Amino acid sequence: xxxxxxxxxxxxxxxxxxxxxxxxxxxxxxxxxxxxxxxxxxxxxxxxxxxxxxxxxxxxxxxxxxxxxxxxxxxxxxxxxxxxxxxxxxxxxxxxxxxxxxxxxxxxxxxxxxxxxxxxxxxxxxxxxxxxxxxxxxxxxxxxxxxxxxxxxxxxxxxxxxxxxxxxxxxxxxxxxxxxxxxxxxxxxxxxxxxxxxxxxxxxxxxxxxxxxxxxxxxxxxxxxxxxxxxxxxxxxxxxxxxxxxxxxxxxxxxxxxxxxxxxxxxxxxxxxxxxxxxxxxxxxxxxxxxxxxxxxxxxxxxxxxxxxxxxxxxxxxxxxxxxxxxxxxxxxxxxxxxxxxxxxxxxxxxxxxxxxxxxxxxxxxxxxxxxxxxxxxxxxxxxxxxxxxxxxxxxxxxxxxxxxxxxxxxxxxxxxxxxxxxxxxxxxxxxxxxxxxxxxxxxxxxxxxxxxxxxxxxxxxxxxxxxxxxxxxxxxxxxxxxxxxxxxxxxxxxxxxxxxxxxxxxxxxxxxxxxxxxxxxxxxxxxxxxxxxxxxxxxxxxxxxxxxxxxxxxxxxxx
Numbered sequence: 001x002x003x004x005x006x007x008x009x010x011x012x013x014x015x016x017x018x019x020x021x022x023x024x025x026x027x028x029x030x031x032x033x034x035x036x037x038x039x040x041x042x043x044x045x046x047x048x049x050x051x052x053x054x055x056x057x058x059x060x061x062x063x064x065x066x067x068x069x070x071x072x073x074x075x076x077x078x079x080x081x082x083x084x085x086x087x088x089x090x091x092x093x094x095x096x097x098x099x100x101x102x103x104x105x106x107x108x109x110x111x112x113x114x115x116x117x118x119x120x121x122x123x124x125x126x127x128x129x130x131x132x133x134x135x136x137x138x139x140x141x142x143x144x145x146x147x148x149x150x151x152x153x154x155x156x157x158x159x160x161x162x163x164x165x166x167x168x169x170x171x172x173x174x175x176x177x178x179x180x181x182x183x184x185x186x187x188x189x190x191x192x193x194x195x196x197x198x199x200x201x202x203x204x205x206x207x208x209x210x211x212x213x214x215x216x217x218x219x220x221x222x223x224x225x226x227x228x229x230x231x232x233x234x235x236x237x238x239x240x241x242x243x244x245x246x247x248x249x250x251x252x253x254x255x256x257x258x259x260x261x262x263x264x265x266x267x268x269x270x271x272x273x274x275x276x277x278x279x280x281x282x283x284x285x286x287x288x289x290x291x292x293x294x295x296x297x298x299x300x301x302x303x304x305x306x307x308x309x310x311x312x313x314x315x316x317x318x319x320x321x322x323x324x325x326x327x328x329x330x331x332x333x334x335x336x337x338x339x340x341x342x343x344x345x346x347x348x349x350x351x352x353x354x355x356x357x358x359x360x361x362x363x364x365x366x367x368x369x370x371x372x373x374x375x376x377x378x379x380x381x382x383x384x385x386x387x388x389x390x391x392x393x394x395x396x397x398x399x400x401x402x403x404x405x406x407x408x409x410x411x412x413x414x415x416x417x418x419x420x421x422x423x424x425x426x427x428x429x430x431x432x433x434x435x436x437x438x439x440x441x442x443x444x445x446x447x448x449x450x451x452x453x454x455x456x457x458x459x460x461x462x463x464x465x466x467x468x469x470x471x472x473x474x475x476x477x478x479x480x481x482x483x484x485x486x487x488x489x490x491x492x493x494x495x496x497x498x499x500x501x502x503x504x505x506x507x508x509x510x511x512x513x514x515x516x517x518x519x520x521x522x523x524x525x526x527x528x529x530x531x532x533x534x535x536x537x538x539x540x541x542x543x544x545x546x547x548x549x550x551x552x553x554x555x556x557x558x559x560x
Contacts, residue, residue, distance in 0.1 A: 006033050010040045016053065019044070020062040031073075031081030034066050038088035046091055057092070071100040074107040079117060082107060083124040090131045112142055119150050123159045126166050140166045148180050152187050160188055161199045164206035171210055185215045192221045197229035201237035204244035219244065223252045230258040231266075235274035242281045251285050251503075264295035272307045275299060276314030283318035286509065288502035290326075293319065297326040301335050309347045312339060313355045320358025322502050323510040333364050340369060349381040350393070357396040360403040361510030363517075370404060371413035373397070379420060391426040398422050398463055399514065406521040425463050425515075432457070432467060433497020433531065440468065440495050440529055443543030448478060455481035462522050464515055468493035476555065491551060492524040497531050506532060527551055 006029075013019050019041055023029070029037070041063070045052050057063055070077065070085045077085070086104045094101055108125050111117055117125065126143045129135040144166055147159075155163075163184060171177050188203060195203070204222050207215055226233075226241050233241065245251070263270070263278060275296060282289055300307075300315045307315070316336060319325070326332060336359075347355070356366045356373060372378055374397075383389050401416035437456065444454050458469040471479040472489040479487060500512045508516075516526050527550050537543045548555075 003030065003032055003036075007036050010036055013040065014044060016041050016045050016057050016060070020060055023062050023066075031069070031077035031085075034069055035077075035081040035084035035088065038066055038085050038092075042088040042091040046093075051093055067094075067100050071103050074103045079111065079121045082111075083121055083128065086128045087124060087131075090128055096132050109136075109139055112139065112146070115146065117146070119147060119155065119159060122147050123162045126162045130162075130165055130169070135169060137170050140170050144170065144177070144180070148183075152183050155187070157191055157194050157196070157199050160184060160191070161202050164203055164210075168206050168209045181210060181212060185212060185218045189218045189221055192218075192225050195222075195225060197232045197234075197237055200226055200229055201233060201240040205240040208240075208244050208247045213248065216248075219248045219250060223250050223255060227252065227254045227258045230255070230262050235271040238274055239277045242277045246281060246284055251287075256287055256289065260289050260291045263292045267295045267299040268302075270299075272303070272311040272315075276311050279314055279318045283321050286322065286501075286503045288322045288324055288505055288507050290324070293322075293324055294326045294328070297328045297332045301328060301331050304335055304339055309343065309351060312336070313347075313351045317354055317358040320361035320510045323362060323508055323513045325362055329364075333359070337366075337368070340366070344369065344372070349378060349385060350387075353382065353393065353396055357400060358510070360400060360407075361514050363407070365403065365408050367404060367408055367411050367413070370400065370411065373400065374414040374416050389420065391422065394420055394422045395426040395463075399425065402463060402518060403514070406518055422463060424459055424465055431499060433495065433499065436497045436529075436531055436534065437467065437495050439534065439537075439543060440493065440547070442540050443537075443547045444468070446540050446544040447547055452480045452482070453478045460522075462518070464519060466492045466519070466524070467495040470551065490524050492519050492526050493551070494519075494526060494528045496528060501530075506530065 009022065010019065013022060019037060023037055026033075041057065045057055051057065067089075070082075070089075074082060082104060086101075086108065089101060089104070090096070096105075108128075112122075112125065122143050126140065129140055129143075144163060147163055152160075163180075167177055167181065185207075192200075200222055204219070204226075206212075207219060207222075212218075223241075223245060230238070245255070259278060263275075267275065278292065279296060281287075282292060296315055297319075300312075304312060304315070316332075319332075344352075353373065356369060359366050379389070379397075382393060387393065397416055398421045401421065404411040441454075441456060445451055448454060454468055454470050456468050458466045460466060469481065470491040470493070471481060471483065471487045472491065473479055473486050474488040476489075494512070494516055496508065496512065500509055501507060502509065516528065520526050529547075529550065534543065534546065537546055
């Protein structure tokens with residue numbers, strides 16, 4: 001039989017019954033034809049849930065005859081026939097410990113040891129082993145050893161990808177394959193434009209697993225290449241790409257723009273885990289994308305009942321972190337409250353605390369759940385699970401307590417015991433911009449003439465640290481910062497550098513917004529000094545004039 005003609009006919013058949021009927025009409029078939037038949041059967045009978053019709057395939061006489069041929073004549077078949085059959089049988093979920101599979105794997109190992117396999121064969125054998133639950137590391141190492149002797153520049157993208165995947169399995173501590181990885185990374189950089197969405201995702205994932213932090217040019221090229229593939233990534237592939245962007249600290253503007261186009265259109269069909277990863281990416285990179293966040297809010301309102309607790313938290317926490325309320329906020333938080341009422345006990349303690357803390361950042365108060373949060377039982381649960389009651393956790397608890405004290409005076413439930421309260425909040429994002437602080441202090445010195453009239457980085461009894469504090473008496477005169485008597489007004493200058501805002505935005509992050517809100521409620525006059533208002537101020541006098549207008553807009557004669 002003409003093998004090419006046979007394979008063409010085979011590929012036109014769409015069910016296993018058609019394939020078996022066709023094979024029954026043949027008197028003899030080569031191993032290439034037989035392995036092609038097994039491959040076609042695996043293509044039409046296997047979907048994401050496994051084998052569609054196990055009995056109809058595995059018990060079929062023609063199928064059993066094909067398997068018999070490979071089990072008892074494996075030493076006689078060609079390399080292509082052997083490896084194609086092995087790939088097809090793995091896809092068909094044939095027991096890897098069966099005599100059939102043992103025979104094929106043993107024959108493959110023997111030919112590998114004798115150096116009888118081409119690079120294409122080695123690649124096929126490696127792919128098959130990687131599909132097994134517990135691949136033989138010794139065999140994978142042998143394959144890699146043989147392949148690295150070849151000229152890498154001649155490899156196809158598929159062969160590059162298989163080697164990356166094999167290295168993920170066999171590389172342990174140490175750098176025994178780093179030379180090979182350096183060569184791989186270099187050659188892959190030149191073929192990035194040829195990579196499919198699947199291959200792009202796999203290589204990025206491998207670079208993460210193999211800690212290739214030095215491969216910056218390759219990572220950058222792959223991230224840029226990902227932009228055109230974004231609509232075609234599967235959910236898992238997109239997760240790999242996002243994890244790589246997070247791991248390598250890379251932010252690609254065009255990728256974010258592509259996400260903004262893709263997510264709103266596809267939200268209804270995206271897996272919740274994929275959406276959670278998109279939100280994590282935006283949150284960690286401090287990217288407030290209103291099109292994405294608005295679409296995610298709508299998706300949550302529609303489908304949150306089927307989400308896991310981690311996915312629920314993954315959807316909601318970024319809204320608080322980035323200080324954003326979508327147009328559908330009322331429905332969004334009503335849905336969240338309903339879920340918390342029915343599934344409160346299902347949440348892990350730290351996940352629940354992160355979730356509720358993110359709500360108060362944007363003035364959504366979970367007062368119905370705080371009695372449970374402040375209960376000794378819940379606090380013991382927090383302490384028992386990593387990271388325990390560390391500085392960040394106790395800061396969140398304290399801020400929840402301060403929020404209900406200041407913003408929910410009607411709350412009459414249990415309080416947070418003093419032993420769980422911090423003295424000063426531990427903030428993750430809002431560290432002080434030292435350069436901007438220095439410029440503001442220089443401007444204040446020019447304005448107030450003496451350094452004694454203001455204090456910087458002042459700890460308060462209310463857990464917050466004020467960037468710069470100015471005290472005034474009853475008549476509005478500035479008092480020395482060290483004076484405690486006759487203080488009528490306290491002005492808190494919030495020196496807000498770029499790191500306190502969402503990227504490319506004038507939107508304050510949640511933890512800075514709540515700080516300024518609370519300082520006002522505690523009696524401070526809050527004056528915001530944002531970076532974008534001061535960047536154009538070229539000298540000390542300009543800064544002093546600006547500060548005069550911001551701090552003392554109705555006074556004159558302060559020496560400016």
